[in-house]
Amino acid sequence: MIKVAIAGARGKMGQEAVHTVIKNDKMMLVAALDYKNANTTLADTGLFPTDYTVPVYTDLAELNEATAPDVLIDLTSPEVVYTHTKQALTLGIRPVVGTTGFTDEQLAELTTLAQQQKRGCIIAPNFAVGAILMMKFAKEAARFFPDVEIIEMHHDQKLDAPSGTGLKTAQMIQEVRTAKEQGHPNEKETYAGARGANFDGMHIHSVRLPGLVAHQQVLFGGDGQLLTIRHDSFNRGSFMSGVAYCVEEVMTQQTLIYGLENLI
Template sequence: MGMEVLAAVGREPDLEPTCGVDKDANNDYLSLPDSSDRIPVSSDLDAIIRMAQPQVMVDFTNAEASIVGCRMAAANGINLVVGTTGLTEDTLRELDGLAQEHEIGAFVAPNFAIGAVLIMHLARGLGKYFDYADIVEMHHEAKIDSPSGTALALARNLQESRDSPFIRPSPEKEPIEGARGGEMEGVSIHSVRMPGRMAHHEVILGTLGQTLSLRHDTINRECYMPGVVLAIREVVKSKGLVVGLEKLLGL
């Protein structure tokens, strides 16, 4: 994901990549994807941001590493764009506190793909019209969290317009424990992990005599880049935490 972000930023005339961080970095410089230039790279985040002094840090790591890096960046007055999934409510509260304390902007999105943002937006208004809900999310085998952050956001959005949880039938017999998937507010969530997948989310809603399905498929990582670039441009204009790309799209 880091190289995709560098390529996207490098294509924008008003943006400039300044440095990179890689825990396995064994060189002092990294060539940009288009070979037009190179930037300093290091495994030491604190040292590299003090040296390069970027305005924005873009983070696609994991939940444990993300908050550590955000603390360092915030302490240096650097705005934050976070695409790492699996962040807890406690982490989001801490990010908001960091942004307020250091007077920076912080932006977090469970998904930067415009189509995924739209399916989450649509889910917000549909829940009240249906009694049953399942979410199937499919990702590559190396994804470390299950379910995905997008699946959790979909479940929360489906529940927003309801006064009670969805109906979730309990099987009388369950020879394989967990066959109905995980559960959140009555929404069953099923996670698939295997090679050949990128990121896919399907919402299946049901009520008497009918079902409605919404599906978004990520074909490659380029789909995230317009959202990332938009977040980079907007995060420097605000103070405090903003969660969700839909806020920047006016949805």
């Protein structure tokens, strides 16, 4: 039985993760990490059934001492996720992280720490299996279509732009694509930002609107043709099979893995 703690349990993704872990017969939810609601239970928050008596802590070290989780699922925010992940590894807890916003320097530091601790750590910009396949297909297509733009679309409460999935897609394409600037060499933005973020000559466009969940399309242009690879998550349940998979898989790892595509 894998003992699991969840950071960000009151969020929409966190609530889904709570139900997923509790219903999984290979896992046991032992605690929640929150920035408030110390000395209460998940049931006390009013967001869960009355029998969800899992304790809530505001301090990860205290949580670890009291409940000794094997895995910390972090679904919080970019402002705190690095601190949580680093502290979890230091305490010997294996992080499974769905929050994005890490810098390259932070990822490098966490990779070194995971190797020193011989503890697995999985950071997944997207837990949806379909989204992972979209990224893999996009990388393959980029071998033949070097002119590409990414349009990622999310709900209007998302804090980071571009999304972790959009950035990860661009990084995967970069591995097989010869760097070049796309568009007319004398192209000029009449309004700054009109062409989106420039990543290695590719452009990433971020859309934020109410009603959206998580959507992305990768457009490849060629002579007389357009190839579009698209994935849509219509609800947060689409991410939960990936979360459960990562909780089991992180127990077998001894280093940091960035991106679920490295496991599928």
